[in-house]
Amino acid sequence: MNQPAKKLYIETMGCQMNVLDSELVAGQLRHAGYETAQDIAEADVVLVNTCSVRGHAEDKALSRLGQFKKPKHQNKDLVVGVMGCMAERDPDGIIAKMPHVDLICGPGELHKIPAMIDEIVDSRQRSIALASSLSRKSTLLERATQYDSVEALDLARDPDPDENVLQAYVRVQRGCDKFCTFCVVPFTRGPERSRPPQQIVDEVKMLVDRGAREITLLGQTVNSYLHQEDDLPVSFGELLARVDAVPGLERLRFVTSYPGDWTTDVFEAMRDLPTVCEYLHLPVQSGSDAVLKRMRRQYTVAQFDELVHQAREIVPGITLATDLIVGFCGETDAEYNETVALVERSNFKNIFCFKYSERPATVAEKRLPDDVSDEIKRHRNNDLLAVQQRISVDHNQAMIGQEFEVLVTGYSKSALKAQEAEQSRGEETGWRRSDQLVGRTRGDQIVVFNGKPEQIGELMPIKVTGATALTLFGESALSTNSVKSPSLPVIG
Ligand code: SF4
Numbered sequence: 001m002n003q004p005a006k007k008l009y010i011e012t013m014g015c016q017m018n019v020l021d022s023e024l025v026a027g028q029l030r031h032a033g034y035e036t037a038q039d040i041a042e043a044d045v046v047l048v049n050t051c052s053v054r055g056h057a058e059d060k061a062l063s064r065l066g067q068f069k070k071p072k073h074q075n076k077d078l079v080v081g082v083m084g085c086m087a088e089r090d091p092d093g094i095i096a097k098m099p100h101v102d103l104i105c106g107p108g109e110l111h112k113i114p115a116m117i118d119e120i121v122d123s124r125q126r127s128i129a130l131a132s133s134l135s136r137k138s139t140l141l142e143r144a145t146q147y148d149s150v151e152a153l154d155l156a157r158d159p160d161p162d163e164n165v166l167q168a169y170v171r172v173q174r175g176c177d178k179f180c181t182f183c184v185v186p187f188t189r190g191p192e193r194s195r196p197p198q199q200i201v202d203e204v205k206m207l208v209d210r211g212a213r214e215i216t217l218l219g220q221t222v223n224s225y226l227h228q229e230d231d232l233p234v235s236f237g238e239l240l241a242r243v244d245a246v247p248g249l250e251r252l253r254f255v256t257s258y259p260g261d262w263t264t265d266v267f268e269a270m271r272d273l274p275t276v277c278e279y280l281h282l283p284v285q286s287g288s289d290a291v292l293k294r295m296r297r298q299y300t301v302a303q304f305d306e307l308v309h310q311a312r313e314i315v316p317g318i319t320l321a322t323d324l325i326v327g328f329c330g331e332t333d334a335e336y337n338e339t340v341a342l343v344e345r346s347n348f349k350n351i352f353c354f355k356y357s358e359r360p361a362t363v364a365e366k367r368l369p370d371d372v373s374d375e376i377k378r379h380r381n382n383d384l385l386a387v388q389q390r391i392s393v394d395h396n397q398a399m400i401g402q403e404f405e406v407l408v409t410g411y412s413k414s415a416l417k418a419q420e421a422e423q424s425r426g427e428e429t430g431w432r433r434s435d436q437l438v439g440r441t442r443g444d445q446i447v448v449f450n451g452k453p454e455q456i457g458e459l460m461p462i463k464v465t466g467a468t469a470l471t472l473f474g475e476s477a478l479s480t481n482s483v484k485s486p487s488l489p490v491i492g
Helices: 016-031 055-066 069-074 085-089 091-097 110-123 140-155 197-209 236-244 264-272 289-295 301-314 333-346 363-367 374-397 413-425
Strands: 007-012 045-050 079-084 103-105 127-129 167-171 214-218 226-229 232-235 251-255 279-281 319-326 350-355 403-411 436-441 446-450 459-467 471-476
Touching: 007 016, 016 045, 016 079, 016 110, 016 140, 016 167, 016 214, 045 055, 045 085, 055 079, 055 085, 055 091, 079 085, 079 110, 085 091, 091 103, 103 110, 110 127, 110 140, 140 197, 167 197, 197 214, 197 226, 197 236, 214 236, 232 236, 236 251, 236 264, 264 301, 289 333, 301 333, 319 333, 319 374, 333 374, 350 374, 374 459, 403 413, 403 446, 403 471, 413 436, 436 459, 446 459
Parallel strands: 007 045, 045 079, 079 103, 103 127, 167 214, 214 251, 279 319, 319 350, 446 471
Antiparallel strands: 226 232, 403 436, 403 459, 436 446, 459 471
């Protein structure tokens, strides 16, 4: 008699890199015979993919792992694992606080997870795989060698045939060499390494063959991509051109860019290559030169302003977003006000704003006092978000009346809720709130409109009829079926 398939439950926290890593690990385990569990109650293996960028993210991961104590107690065969940046950064802390964890695997060792699980099941001993606790003093060769084995994970990618791949991430680069003083990424993900361009192009072709219409290239500083091919350098602009040429690809995006390494040819690629979307996420972190210097960001505010200017000069209709940290070590009121001024003049579509959170082993933790009070950090965070809220509303309302190409990605959140309610009431006919769809413009704006299920996965012309700070509302330019805004409480 056949054994029932083992089941995997995987939870992902943090950035797009983690989303991709989780997909790749799940793919490897699917090949090893695992099925996906919808619930922890039916799982044989539970994995949490963690983030270390802020203390809050690590607290959240620990709290989640704490919830697996009881299931582990009830079922000794359950394998509980931690993967990702927190596993690499603090394995001893995880074991001390969560002794029921069986598996700890850093982001550079994820290809080992299937073998680690087998080992745990056989030996009932904990298994740990880390690239090592590398310091900045390790040579680049030492660091690169210790992190390089993970390439196997991307090369073995094989999406679930039962899942519709509409949008997909493709890694082009691993790690980071910038050592911004606040950041743990160079310690958890190792040095910057760019994948060979042909591997990337082949992966994109495979995903397009499986139905992907939009690809997002991922790197910690994606525009720093550089690979030597037959002794000739392949730049990020050249890589975009090669991926753009993949037959059948409709849209190409990339995150995250580093302002200090920006080159004009990438703007030209955004303007000239048909698939490359007119959206740029360019983290500035602060509007003060003094703060940027303490963060060891390798550009000035004037250089960033010039990039924003060039973006709008060269790429018609481009939308911009940024990341900002408030309350970084020593940030004065005057320095914070310079950040407000930068946000006021940049007309971002949206910002991702965070209170500074000191991270162990970073230069800031060792050398710069975390001396801005929590109250001031909270106040600046709320204040900056309020400034951007006003700008986002103006930015989005200026789009009313215009028509945009939208990639329809699914039902809106409120439609999904309405569908559940309709099903529980047994409703089947007539116009339903559950016919409300969501999609994204090339400029990465969320658009909600009334449509038909068969339009999911399509590129559609949508005319914008209303806007809030986060969402555009529209109607199909092929019909008159509009969603009136802002009466529907929808965020994508
Ligand atoms: S560029 Fe700076 S903030 Fe970004 S990943 Fe590298 S070290 Fe971290």
